[in-house]
Amino acid sequence: MTLKQMIAGFVRRHWASYAASALMLLGIALLTVWIPRQVGHVVDGMVAGSLHGEALLRQLALLVGCGVSIYLLRVGWRLALFAAAYRLGRELRTRLYKVLTLQGPVFFQAKRTGDLMALATNDIDAVEMAAGEALLAAFDGSLTLILVLSMMTLGVDWRLGLAALIPFPFMAYAFWRISEKVHQAWQSSLGRFSGLNQHVQEGLAGVRTLRALGLTERNAMQFSELADSAGEASFQAQRWEAAFEPAVGMTLGAALTIALGLGGYFVAKQELTIGQLTAFTMYLGQLIWPMFAAGWVLSLLERGRAAWDRLSPVLEAPITLNDSGSQPLPASATLRFDNVGFGYALAERAALSQVSLTLEPGHILGLVGPTGAGKSTLLQLVLRQFEPSGGSIHLGAYSLPELSLQALRQGLAWVPQEPFLFSASIAENIALAKPEATPAEIEAAARMAAVHEDITRLPQGYATEIGERGVTLSGGQRQRVAIARALLSDAPLLLLDDALSAVDTGTETQILAHLRELRLLRPERSSLIVSHRLSAVVDADHIVVLQQGRISEQGSHAELLALEGGWYATQWRYQQLEASIDAQD
Numbered sequence: 001m002t003l004k005q006m007i008a009g010f011v012r013r014h015w016a017s018y019a020a021s022a023l024m025l026l027g028i029a030l031l032t033v034w035i036p037r038q039v040g041h042v043v044d045g046m047v048a049g050s051l052h053g054e055a056l057l058r059q060l061a062l063l064v065g066c067g068v069s070i071y072l073l074r075v076g077w078r079l080a081l082f083a084a085a086y087r088l089g090r091e092l093r094t095r096l097y098k099v100l101t102l103q104g105p106v107f108f109q110a111k112r113t114g115d116l117m118a119l120a121t122n123d124i125d126a127v128e129m130a131a132g133e134a135l136l137a138a139f140d141g142s143l144t145l146i147l148v149l150s151m152m153t154l155g156v157d158w159r160l161g162l163a164a165l166i167p168f169p170f171m172a173y174a175f176w177r178i179s180e181k182v183h184q185a186w187q188s189s190l191g192r193f194s195g196l197n198q199h200v201q202e203g204l205a206g207v208r209t210l211r212a213l214g215l216t217e218r219n220a221m222q223f224s225e226l227a228d229s230a231g232e233a234s235f236q237a238q239r240w241e242a243a244f245e246p247a248v249g250m251t252l253g254a255a256l257t258i259a260l261g262l263g264g265y266f267v268a269k270q271e272l273t274i275g276q277l278t279a280f281t282m283y284l285g286q287l288i289w290p291m292f293a294a295g296w297v298l299s300l301l302e303r304g305r306a307a308w309d310r311l312s313p314v315l316e317a318p319i320t321l322n323d324s325g326s327q328p329l330p331a332s333a334t335l336r337f338d339n340v341g342f343g344y345a346l347a348e349r350a351a352l353s354q355v356s357l358t359l360e361p362g363h364i365l366g367l368v369g370p371t372g373a374g375k376s377t378l379l380q381l382v383l384r385q386f387e388p389s390g391g392s393i394h395l396g397a398y399s400l401p402e403l404s405l406q407a408l409r410q411g412l413a414w415v416p417q418e419p420f421l422f423s424a425s426i427a428e429n430i431a432l433a434k435p436e437a438t439p440a441e442i443e444a445a446a447r448m449a450a451v452h453e454d455i456t457r458l459p460q461g462y463a464t465e466i467g468e469r470g471v472t473l474s475g476g477q478r479q480r481v482a483i484a485r486a487l488l489s490d491a492p493l494l495l496l497d498d499a500l501s502a503v504d505t506g507t508e509t510q511i512l513a514h515l516r517e518l519r520l521l522r523p524e525r526s527s528l529i530v531s532h533r534l535s536a537v538v539d540a541d542h543i544v545v546l547q548q549g550r551i552s553e554q555g556s557h558a559e560l561l562a563l564e565g566g567w568y569a570t571q572w573r574y575q576q577l578e579a580s581i582d583a584q585d
């Protein structure tokens with residue numbers, strides 16, 4: 001969809017606001033062209049000595065009243081228009097936000113956060129201006145131009161009118177060339193602003209790393225270079241916009257010279273009165289607004305077009321996952337992988353090959369293996385962040401795409417290794433998936449996740465606000481808050497992706513014991529536990545070892561230990577040894 005089509009659709013939907021603004025502008029234009037005519041009459045009346053005393057005052061009062069009405073109408077159209085343009089900004093931002101929440105990781109891998117943030121702020125502002133001010137200024141400018149030209153040619157003298165128009169085609173050509181340059185300059189300015197945004201976003205998110213590596217100076221220098229370059233691009237756009245003004249000035253200057261020369265000649269020949277020539281030069285002065293409006297409108301439209309060129313591919317990008325499924329999540333169902341394969345785009349090797357496994361309701365499945373084996377990828381497939389390239393994944397009788405995405409994800413409680421906490425209170429973070437939870441339920445979940453003691457030591461306990469992304473908590477505390485959040489949710493399938501990596505072995509044992517107790521309370525809830533530490537899966541009903549995307553071993557803890565020389569048995573011995581050395585320290 002082009003900017004023109006999008007704006008046309010918006011104007012159709014909000015025609016009443018636009019019509020009200022247009023009517024007010026029409027009133028302004030009519031009053032504006034009436035003024036020089038009236039002044040001409042007053043001048044001629046005074047020159048002829050026929051207008052004086054009360055009659056003159058009445059005429060002057062009429063002119064003042066006209067000025068006040070123009071002022072009020074100008075305020076009125078701006079209010080009506082800004083209300084409409086504001087709605088467009090809100091509609092576009094809401095649409096962008098919705099699109100972004102529906103896109104999967106494939107989309108975000110190709111996009112930078114700073115870019116997306118710039119789209120939601122700067123670019124939408126530019127589109128809003130194009131649909132608001134630019135559109136009505138174009139209408140106003142054209143209307144004034146037509147009325148003023150008609151008054152000049154038909155109302156005063158057509159020969160003088162045509163002669164004064166001679167310089168205008170040159171101005172139109174200059175405008176066309178300048179607007180091309182303005183478009184290029186705005187495109188580059190908006191792009192560089194995005195780069196600047198990206199730098200700020202990454203710099204703030206990684207500020208600890210930058211500080212620890214002593215890179216803050218260098219980072220600040222890079223920021224200053226980017227800010228210079230963004231400023232320079234905006235300045236370049238402004239420089240080109242500034243070229244509109246001399247073009248208007250020169251054109252009007254030339255038109256005025258012609259009008260005064262030729263008009264003076266007509267006055268001398270008594271074909272024109274001085275009052276008419278006064279009115280004509282006032283009309284010429286009134287052409288300044290349509291000329292400036294044209295420059296301003298072109299610049300706003302070019303900026304809007306450059307912004308829309310960046311915005312529309314994101315708004316119209318196909319959603320990377322289809323959400324056509326409609327089946328609700330079965331209350332208690334077996335998760336089944338049948339010969340599942342998956343490869344990331346551009347990766348040489350498949351991340352998962354021929355993976356088949358089953359997780360019965362109420363059971364715990366342990367998933368272990370060396371780093372890069374494909375464990376997190378397997379969980380991502382359950383979450384439907386990616387689609388398998390081969391085989392199928394079923395929950396009960398339905399394959400995952402048959403379930404509605406919303407229902408599927410509400411049925412999964414996923415805890416990643418680095419969970420995301422929001423800048424809200426601890427209680428709100430725990431109750432994220434169940435906002436109606438009572439304080440007692442929140443506390444019970446926190447106790448099971450072994451984080452209750454930590455929370456009570458915080459200044460305001462559960463009401464303590466945690467910084468953005470939970471920066472005020474330790475890594476282990478963040479993990480346990482996220483586990484509490486998962487345990488509180490009603491989701492029947494718990495997915496722990498190395499979610500205990502930052503807690504000590506003692507706390508891990510405590511949490512796992514709580515999970516076992518929970519099985520008694522919620523016998524239908526199943527868990528899929530990915531872990532580097534094998535102690536986390538010892539009690540699992542079944543353990544699967546993944547190596548290079550394939551299942552290399554599987555069985556219970558005891559069965560896997562019995563596989564002499566197997567990966568699990570070797571790792572177990574190694575980790576036990578490590579634990580006993582740690583204990584001696």
Ligand SMILES: Nc1ncnc2c1ncn2[C@@H]1O[C@H](COP(=O)(O)OP(=O)(O)OP(=O)(O)O)[C@@H](O)[C@H]1O
Binds near residue numbers: 344347369
């Ligand atoms: N977004 C991605 N794009 C391309 N390749 C990826 C992506 N994410 C993971 N990979 C690759 O896929 C393979 C499996 O990664 P995955 O994260 O699933 O392994 P893992 O077993 O969870 O590893 P770890 O134990 O270190 O977390 C690795 O080779 C990894 O480099």
